[in-house]
Amino acid sequence: MGRPSKPLLDRERITTAALQLVDEKGEFSVPQIAKKLGVQTASVYHHVDGRDGIVELLRERVCEAIDPTPLKSPGLPWEEAMAAWARSYRAAFAAHPKAIPLLATSPVRAPRVLEQYELAAGLLLDAGFAPADVMPVIIGLDNVVLGSALDLAAPETMWEPADETVTPRLAEALAAMGAAGRPDRAFELALRGLIAEARGLLLA
Known part of the structure; x- marks a missing residue:
């Protein structure tokens, strides 16, 4: 045979x-x-290499869809580079939202994934960030991205007041927001806020 x-x-x-x-x-x-x-x-x-090895293989597979190009594009402002990377990062994890709790609660060891974090750290250091501020910015971006990726998998209606007379301000805000584009609008708001706060660190 x-x-x-x-x-x-x-x-x-x-x-x-x-x-x-x-x-x-x-x-x-x-x-x-x-x-x-x-x-x-x-x-x-x-x-x-056991279960931990499989977790890192999963991390590499999911992260293959993240485009690191903005992080190594000469002349691209750090704000634009980080925002573009964050959007690609979010899309990759939004395709596998059930993997987020698994991957977000285990140390990152996969070399190809660490390479992207190396690029992000280098970008921020080259932009003038103090070394002590680099990881808080990156971790903050992680939190925004992964939370938003989970939000993309959530039901369209997340708040369902049983009696709108008890929560009239919430009902007014929900009606004004509408359902269309809710996750994207919230993500872009959080991302802009993170970048604005990070920019403040450079001016401090």
């Missing part, structure tokens, strides 16, 4: 199976991955 043209198991297939499970259930286990791929659990461990 000839050998299969492709290996039955590799890191790419493991990552794909894990991401499918996370998209469906918000979680995964190595035995679930093995079952999905039709292999023994021990076979999966031959290709990955």
